[in-house]
Amino acid sequence: xxxxxxxxxxxxxxxxxxxxxxxxxxxxxxxxxxxxxxxxxxxxxxxxxxxxxxxxxxxxxxxxxxxxxxxxxxxxxxxxxxxxxxxxxxxxxxxxxxxxxxxxxxxxxxxxxxxxxxxxxxxxxxxxxxxxxxxxxxxxxxxxxxxxxxxxxxxxxxxxxxxxxxxxxxxxxxxxxxxxxxxxxxxxxxxxxxxxxxxxxxxxxxxxxxxxxxxxxxxxxxxxxxxxxxxxxxxxxxxxxxxxxxxxxxxxxxxxxxxxxxxxxxxxxxxxxxxxxxxxxx
Amino acid sequence: xxxxxxxxxxxxxxxxxxxxxxxxxxxxxxxxxxxxxxxxxxxxxxxxxxxxxxxxxxxxxxxxxxxxxxxxxxxxxxxxxxxxxxxxxxxxxxxx
Numbered sequence: 001x002x003x004x005x006x007x008x009x010x011x012x013x014x015x016x017x018x019x020x021x022x023x024x025x026x027x028x029x030x031x032x033x034x035x036x037x038x039x040x041x042x043x044x045x046x047x048x049x050x051x052x053x054x055x056x057x058x059x060x061x062x063x064x065x066x067x068x069x070x071x072x073x074x075x076x077x078x079x080x081x082x083x084x085x086x087x088x089x090x091x092x093x094x095x096x097x098x099x100x101x102x103x104x105x106x107x108x109x110x111x112x113x114x115x116x117x118x119x120x121x122x123x124x125x126x127x128x129x130x131x132x133x134x135x136x137x138x139x140x141x142x143x144x145x146x147x148x149x150x151x152x153x154x155x156x157x158x159x160x161x162x163x164x165x166x167x168x169x170x171x172x173x174x175x176x177x178x179x180x181x182x183x184x185x186x187x188x189x190x191x192x193x194x195x196x197x198x199x200x201x202x203x204x205x206x207x208x209x210x211x212x213x214x215x216x217x218x219x220x221x222x223x224x225x226x227x228x229x230x231x232x233x234x235x236x237x238x239x240x241x242x243x244x245x246x247x248x249x250x251x252x253x254x255x256x257x258x259x260x261x262x263x264x265x266x267x268x269x270x271x272x273x274x275x276x277x278x279x280x281x282x
Numbered sequence: 283x284x285x286x287x288x289x290x291x292x293x294x295x296x297x298x299x300x301x302x303x304x305x306x307x308x309x310x311x312x313x314x315x316x317x318x319x320x321x322x323x324x325x326x327x328x329x330x331x332x333x334x335x336x337x338x339x340x341x342x343x344x345x346x347x348x349x350x351x352x353x354x355x356x357x358x359x360x361x362x363x364x365x366x367x368x369x370x371x372x373x374x375x376x377x378x
Contacts, residue, residue, distance in 0.1 A: 063308050067323055067349045077324030079343060100312060232301035 010043060012120030015127050015256070016145040016184075018169075020161030022132030024153045025191040028227055028237065029249075030129035031059045033149065035236035036253030038093035042124035045084065048098040049141035050131035051106055057097045060087070061234025071099035074111030080118050089239055094123075104137040112140045134168060144174050147256075148186040149218055154193060154204040159212055162188065166215060187218035189252060194223045195265055206265075219252030220265055221245055323347060330360065339365060 017030040027050075034046035047070060048056035057063040062085045068078035073096075080096075087093035096115075099106065119126050130141035142148060148169050152162040169184045170176055176183060190206060197203040210217055226243030230236065238249050244266045254261050327347050334340055344363040349356065 058304065058308070063304070065350060067347060072324055078327075082346060229297050232297035232304075234300075234304060 010120065010122055011124040013125055013147065014116060014120070014145050015125060015147045015149060016130055016142045017127060017149045017151060018130040018138060018142055018165055019132065019151040019158070020134060020138075020165040021153075021158045024151050024158050025221070025227070026132070026151050027056050027059050027129055028231065029149065029151050029189055029191065029221070030056065030127050031236040032238045032246075032249040033253055033256065034125070034127040035087075035090065035093060035238045036250055037125045037127075037256070038087070038090040039238065040253065040257065041092060042257075043092045043094075043122065044125040044127065045094040045096055045119055045123045046127040046129060047096040047119075048129050049107070049137050050129065051098050051102055051104045051137055052100065053131065054098050054100040056095065056129050057085075058234060059231055060095050060236065062087070062095055062097075063234070066097045069097045069099045070115065071102050071106045073115055074106065074108065080115060089235075104131075104135060107137060107140050109140060109143065113144060116144050134164065138165075139168070139172060142169055142173055142184070145169075145184050146175070148184050149189050149256075150186055150213075150215070151189050151191055152209060152213070153191055154198075154206075154209055159204070159209055163213055166213060187216050187255075188213055189218045189221065191221040192223045193220050193265065217263065218255055219248055220263060221248045221252070222266065323349070334362060 015033075017026050017033065019026050027048075030046055034044045038044040046056065046060070048054055049070075050056075051071060054066075054069075057066055065085050068083040070083065072078040073080050073083045083096055085095045085097065087095065096119075116126060128141040128145065131137040142165075150162050150165055150169075152158050166186055169186050173184050175181050188210065190209060193206070194203055198205050206217065206220060222244045224237075224243050224245035226240060226245045227237055230240040233240070237243065237245050238253070240246065247266055251261050251264070327345060330347075331340065331342060331345050334345065340362060346361040346363075348359045348361075350359070
């Protein structure tokens with residue numbers, strides 16, 4: 001996909017990637033989705049809200065380029081322009097890392113709002129990578145959101161936590177409190193999906209999860225070895241070698257942009273004997 | 283996987299090794315510097331601006347500090363936009 005230049009005013013749309021439960025793939029998804037949007041020509045910034053446990057920088061592969069961070073900007077120690085890291089692969093993609101040394105109390109609602117407002121002037125998409133849990137960092141990551149991607153594994157504790165987060169999205173956000181605007185548009189991104197285990201009756205199906213959560217589906221990301229590989233090298237899955245997870249993330253990005261794409265589940269292909277003997281590339 | 287004692291995946295780059303290297307490098311920096319590297323940078327910037335102001339009239343946002351960390355070398359790049367010609371410009375515009 002080539003990068004198209006857009007002359008119109010930026011969209012300034014805020015999307016939170018959240019889940020409640022940790023380890024379900026929020027940062028992986030935030031990295032993949034922001035890279036996917038940037039790849040489609042939308043000027044995109046991805047913000048790490050997990051103060052004290054910075055990790056988005058490693059997943060994006062820019063950990064050695066962090067000088068100033070989100071907290072420095074909020075506290076007036078640095079300008080936003082200084083803290084934004086321009087991606088080396090896509091010129092429409094920027095990363096705003098968080099602080100590794102402060103804690104969540106360094107985030108203030110006024111500070112976050114000021115930074116988001118400044119970003120809205122320049123970016124089409126502002127992706128907020130929420131920390132796990134439902135405390136301050138997670139609340140502020142979702143507070144100003146227009147849309148939410150609730151990352152969920154087909155597993156009981158993850159689905160339960162997602163349900164809790166969906167409740168917060170419909171009550172503890174600016175859109176919910178204002179009352180006069182549309183509610184936050186929330187969709188589920190089902191990750192670590194394993195068709196084999198579903199077929200054997202060991203895993204809840206997509207329909208099971210959707211029936212419980214009662215929100216639309218943004219995409220189904222299959223369990224894939226490509227995710228660990230991509231994180232090892234610091235490349236968002238969408239920019240790494242082709243994989244089933246990459247295809248699924250690309251589809252999810254298209255749906256986020258409003259395209260009506262058929263839901264397809266491409267499971268990780270097991271290499272055949274021939275492939276195993278002669279090596280494979282993905 | 284291996285068969286007959288040699289790896290069949292030799293052509294594939296070992297990403298686990300990349301992951302290990304990236305982490306070692308990063309954690310060495312984060313642990314070694316106590317409270318963490320970047321924290322002194324805002325103060326450093328303020329001090330630098332104060333020093334430069336003793337000699338040249340510059341605005342806060344005309345000083346830019348960037349740091350790049352690599353395997354062997356870390357570089358701190360300080361860019362100062364000096365006021366234009368009429369005010370007698372001082373020497374170094376870029377210092378590395």
